[in-house]
Amino acid sequence: MKVKSYFSFAWLFLALATSVQADDHVRYSITEISWEPYWIIQNGVASGILHDVILELDARIEAEFIPVKPFLPVKRADLEFQAGLIQLDCCLNPDWRPSPANQAVTLWSDTVLTVNEILIFPKGKRFPYQTLHDLKDKKIATILGYGYVGAEYFTRSDSKDNVSQIQKIAFQRAHAGIIDVNEFNYMVRTHEVVRDVRPLIEIGPIINRSDLRVRIHQSRPELLGTVNVALRKIREEGVIDRIIARYTDEFIRTEPVSRLP
DSSP states (O other): OHHHHHHHHHHHHHHHHHHHHTSSEEEEOOBSSOBTTTBEEETTEEESHHHHHHHHHHHHSSSEEEEOSSOBOHHHHHHHHHHTSOOEEEEEOGGGOOSHHHHTTEEEEEEEEEEEEEEEEETTOOOOOSSGGGGTTOEEEEETTOOOTTTTTSEEEEESSHHHHHHHHHTTSSSEEEEEHHHHHHHHHHOHHHHHHGGGEEEEEEEEEEEEEEEEETTOTHHHHHHHHHHHHHHHTTHHHHHHHHHHSSOOOOBOOSOOO
16 A cells, blocks of 8 residues: 555656646745745745845746745755756755755756855954964854854854844854854844844954855756846846845945955
8 A cells, every 4th residue: 555655646746747847837946944034934925035036037037937835845845846846946056955866957047146154253352364264263153054164163153043143243152153244134124133232243254155046947948048048137237236235225345355265
C-alpha cells in the first residue's frame, strides 16, 4: 500500500509540473517566513522590495505571474522549484543554492540588485576594519540561523531578530554587528525601539556584497531573455531605487573598504 501510494503521488507531482509548464502562467514562490524588508509576510499577505520587483516584472512580461498559495516553507518551495512546479523565484544569490539538484535545473537572470552587509558599532567603540582578519577574536552580533562570510574569524553572538541584534550593539553587548543596510534602515523606520537607540550606534563599512538574481526553472528558458530585458529597463528607469526607498526612506551612507572578501 505504501509503495502504491508513493508512485501515485509521484505521478500526480509530474502531471502537475507538466500542466503548469504547458500554459502561459508562471508560478513563483513566496515562503511563509519574512525576510524584511525584501519579503514582508503579515497575515498571509506579502509585500516588500522583492515582492514589488515581481509585480514590476509581471507588468512588463506577457506571461501571467501567479504566486503559490498558501505560502510555503523554504525547503518545500525549493523542492517544488526543483520539480518544476515553481518556475520562478525572486531573488537569490547563486551561492545560496549550491546543491547539484538545484544547479541542474536553474537558469540565473542578470543581477536584480546588490545587497550590502555593513558593520555597526556601539557609539564610541569603533575599531579599525579593512579585511575579515580584523574581526579575529571579536564578539559579533549575528542572527540565529544566518550564515556569514568570515564567521571563522569571530565569535558569534546570535540574536533572534534584527531588533534584538541592534539593541545588543547599542547596549555594548558585542564589539560589532553585521547587518544588511536595507534591513537596518527598515528597522529604524518601522520600530520605535530601534529609533530610540539609533543615536547609540555608529555605522561602519561594507564588509560583504551579494548580487541577487531571479532563479528560473530550466523548463522555461524563454523567460530568461524577457526577464533580463525587463530588468534592464527597470534599472535604467530608476525603479529599483524607488522601490528600496519605499521601504527604507533613505540610504545610509556607507564607507567602502579597500578589499571586500
